[in-house]
Amino acid sequence: MSLTEQKCTPCQGGVEPMPRERAEEFMDQVPGWELTHEATRLQRRFKFKNFAQANAFVDRVGELAEAEDHHPDITFGYGYALVEIWTHKIGGLHENDFIFAAKTNELFEA
Numbered sequence: 440m441s442l443t444e445q446k447c448t449p450c451q452g453g454v455e456p457m458p459r460e461r462a463e464e465f466m467d468q469v470p471g472w473e474l475t476h477e478a479t480r481l482q483r484r485f486k487f488k489n490f491a492q493a494n495a496f497v498d499r500v501g502e503l504a505e506a507e508d509h510h511p512d513i514t515f516g517y518g519y520a521l522v523e524i525w526t527h528k529i530g531g532l533h534e535n536d537f538i539f540a541a542k543t544n545e546l547f548e549a
């Protein structure tokens with residue numbers, strides 16, 4: 440099943456973060472994203488024509504975050520939005536983060 444067909448599942452903690460090797464296997468399903476912070480986070484910088492378009496994208500990512508109950512950190516400004524996602528409860532990556540990244544890509548492409 441593709442990542443975009445799945446839903447972020449509640450993570451109560453108590454599971455190990457995904458090892459780098461497993462995270463790297465997911466990377467071709469989330470084009471444009473990169474691993475940062477020793478492969479404990481995902482990030483992508485999205486480019487826009489202006490501030491309003493970046494702002495509108497951030498709003499849609501926010502709605503996705505509420506729908507999935509999985510929330511990225513976002514920094515945005517004129518012509519860009521930097522989206523970072525990881526699973527705070529485990530201090531690293533979970534499959535949820537890849538689901539969220541894949542869905543964010545879909546929003547960008549829509």
Ligand SMILES: C[C@H](O)[C@H](O)[C@H]1CNC2=NC(N)=NC(=O)C2=N1
Pocket residue numbers: 448449450508509510511524525526527528529
């Ligand atoms: C119960 C619920 O799943 C948690 O509080 C969620 C909310 N959103 C979250 N978002 C992110 N990015 N990481 C988390 O660990 C997290 N926890």
